[in-house]
Amino acid sequence: MIEKKITVEDIVRRFSLTVLAGEEHLQNTITQQRVHRPGLEFVGHFDFFPKERVQILGKKEINYLHKLSKEERIIRIGNIVSYHPPCFIVPSGEEGLTYLKHHCIKAGIPLLITKKREVTSEFILKIDAYLVKALAPEMTVHGVCMNVFGIGILLRGNSGVGKSETAHTLIGRGHRLVADDVVVLKKLSSQTILGTHDEKTKEFLALRSLGLLNVVRMYGRTAFQDETRIALDINLTKWQKDDLNNDLEQEPEYVDYMGVKIPSLEIQLQPGRDVAGLIEAAANNWYLRQQGYSAAEEFLSRLEPEFGRIEKR
Structure with a gap:
């Protein structure tokens, strides 16, 4: 039995994603079959944070970050980035992601967006289906x-x-x-x-x-x-x-x-x-x-x- 792994670059090619940051780190490996949508992690709960998974930031997560003060936003994003997940994907567009891009460049984590706006839940279904097959033993x-x-x-x-x-x-x-x-x-x-x-x-x-x-x-x-x-x-x-x-x-x-x-x-x-x-x-x-x-x-x-x-x- 062969255990599989893929890279962030494979994800970029498969879903025609645009790279906003971390282009030199597209060889980061992905070994987990499901993506993760951080929620509790933004408020400081990391006991069960699946850091090995691709992290998806939808409208809810982005809107929450927008409402924070600059100082609080730095802390919240910095906490997640410190775990060095393989990449972040934002399916809802790139407006207002300058601060997130800065953190990803500093930490060497690819930040990816879809070429057109997509419903986050629908995008998660597509990428999960791909990962299950691509990473199946x-x-x-x-x-x-x-x-x-x-x-x-x-x-x-x-x-x-x-x-x-x-x-x-x-x-x-x-x-x-x-x-x-x-x-x-x-x-x-x-x-x-x-x-x-x-x-x-x-x-x-x-x-x-x-x-x-x-x-x-x-x-x-x-x-x-x-x-x-x-x-x-x-x-x-x-x-x-x-x-x-x-x-x-x-x-x-x-x-x-x-x-x-x-x-x-x-x-x-x-x-x-x-x-x-x-x-x-x-x-x-x-x-x-x-x-x-x-x-x-x-x-x-x-x-x-x-x-x-x-x-x-």
């Missing part, structure tokens, strides 16, 4: 990632077992490729794993005997999806005679990715077997289980009257 796995019926599926298996060929069949049935060969997994939360590509292999599918295919060029934009939440892990294996389980319902198994458990199952491959169809069935069955439905339970409930009649005999 990640790992790479060998496999294929697909979106089938809106459900993210990770296909694994030994090299040459037929993962990419199966993916190609699924694409032909209207499903979407996310990544082939190298799948990047990002941990967004304790329950969420996001699957995506590594940029270099984006839109490419490698098929033995044919080589590389660009699925977007061949099948259109709907054949590719940039990322998907992984809901199901499927291990493709070679056919083993008399090794298939024919129980009414399989006991749930899981695979662990960075502490997140993903439901997992095995599908054996054999010439003539509709593996793509089985994957579609697995996706639909997973969805039904999320709705609380079990085909095995319904089947057994239909047999209960028969069992009752047998017992009476």
Whole structure:
């Protein structure tokens, strides 16, 4: 698992921000996934101040600073600046920020503003969403990632077992490729794993005997999806005679990715077997289980009257 970090410069580029101060310190690192809007800190409460986070100053904070006396403003801003957060961002414009700019230049902290006025709460939602993904712990796995019926599926298996060929069949049935060969997994939360590509292999599918295919060029934009939440892990294996389980319902198994458990199952491959169809069935069955439905339970409930009649005999 790789712990990620980004720089203030990455934020500037991503959101096209203007740098008012601290341009020489844009390499300050950001390691926290959420921004912070200081409030209590301006009145002297620093017990739980997340100094490692990007600090957002909206209209409320700026108006509060404007109302202070010059001496009081120096103290309030100086207290926060002394903790050296990675940067300050003001989404509501630059009017009256001369004093804040002075403090940031002196402390070596980048002061950034948006190119146009933005509602602070809406800007926070955007930058938080970006930081969660950009700083998410990640790992790479060998496999294929697909979106089938809106459900993210990770296909694994030994090299040459037929993962990419199966993916190609699924694409032909209207499903979407996310990544082939190298799948990047990002941990967004304790329950969420996001699957995506590594940029270099984006839109490419490698098929033995044919080589590389660009699925977007061949099948259109709907054949590719940039990322998907992984809901199901499927291990493709070679056919083993008399090794298939024919129980009414399989006991749930899981695979662990960075502490997140993903439901997992095995599908054996054999010439003539509709593996793509089985994957579609697995996706639909997973969805039904999320709705609380079990085909095995319904089947057994239909047999209960028969069992009752047998017992009476």
